[in-house]
């Protein structure tokens with residue numbers, strides 16, 4: 323039998339990295355968050371179908387394979403772009419031992435499979451390691467914009483002080499993304515091994531030579547004491563920050579670390595005072611049962627103006643679990659740029 327099946331393209335980590343910019347990733351991730359929460363095909367709105375990811379422990383829980391399928395329908399990658407559909411599946415491993423290898427490997431390694439949404443044929447496999455780092459920071463950026471900066475008259479122009487707790491892959495992408503996207507005047511870094519925070523500080527000073535004050539802190543409490551926005555992403559099994567460490571007034575926390583013992587890096591007393599939003603309520607059922615917090619709603623619902631933004635919530639937490647729709651829309655934007663398809667995507671500086 324003759325066959326029209328074509329070989330999928332393969333895009334390396336270097337090819338993907340060439341394309342990634344904060345404006346491209348932020349708009350793709352915002353679309354994914356908006357689509358999440360509507361699961362029905364709908365002529366007017368975007369929607370997303372993303373079953374709970376499967377997790378296969380490989381020996382013990384510190385080594386896991388996660389499979390994250392997602393379909394995002396009827397969405398736009400840019401304001402004037404056509405409405406498109408994307409079918410993708412990220413296959414990602416999280417092996418905590420990788421950092422001890424010589425030379426070290428990232429703990430989290432990913433590939434994204436992108437399929438033709440009409441035929442189901444595999445179009446390409448692209449490295450997803452960079453995309454995971456960028457899209458997770460980007461979800462925190464979108465959360466900071468809608469849950470925090472929109473509270474103030476200056477909006478995204480408001481000068482802010484940021485703290486980064488954990489300067490691994492996520493800490494680095496959060497620091498760079500926050501400083502590229504917002505008016506960050508001060509950034510404080512803390513990491514268990516101080517040299518990692520020092521390295522990130524040097525990188526930030528080189529990248530933002532004017533107007534950004536970069537500090538390395540000896541303790542988490544020193545890093546967060548003046549912070550408006552805190553980004554925390556570690557494998558810590560115990561709380562690293564607690565309520566008394568926070569400044570009074572408005573504070574927003576992006577909590578991305580899952581870790582081996584789930585979701586313990588922010589203390590219970592902060593959850594008790596905070597208004598908590600998530601990326602996906604479906605994921606909460608599967609992954610967040612251990613968390614003793616009332617989940618107020620999905621970030622996407624706030625963006626769509628369907629979900630209420632609680633005005634009395636002076637402390638907000640964006641509890642990020644990571645969703646397939648984010649990987650799908652970013653992978654689509656990268657694919658379109660690399661292949662010149664749907665080319666009305668937005669580009670910007672790195």
Ligand SMILES: NC(=O)C1=CN([C@@H]2O[C@H](COP(=O)(O)OP(=O)(O)OC[C@H]3O[C@@H](n4cnc5c(N)ncnc54)[C@H](O)[C@@H]3O)[C@@H](O)[C@H]2O)C=CC1
Nearest residue numbers: 489490491492514555556557558578579580581642643644
């Ligand atoms: N929400 C999401 O979408 C995603 C969440 N993650 C989670 O983010 C977290 C960080 O991931 P990566 O940056 O890729 O890892 P990484 O290994 O690059 O960095 C982890 C950092 O945490 C610190 N750390 C580890 N154990 C600690 C402890 N007991 N106390 C204090 N600090 C500790 C390390 O010093 C390191 O700098 C992990 O929990 C990971 O599962 C990762 C990807 C996506």
Ligand SMILES: O=C(O)C1=NCCCC1
Nearest residue numbers: 414416454580643644645
């Ligand atoms: O969303 C993701 O991608 C991941 N989340 C938790 C850790 C592994 C990757």
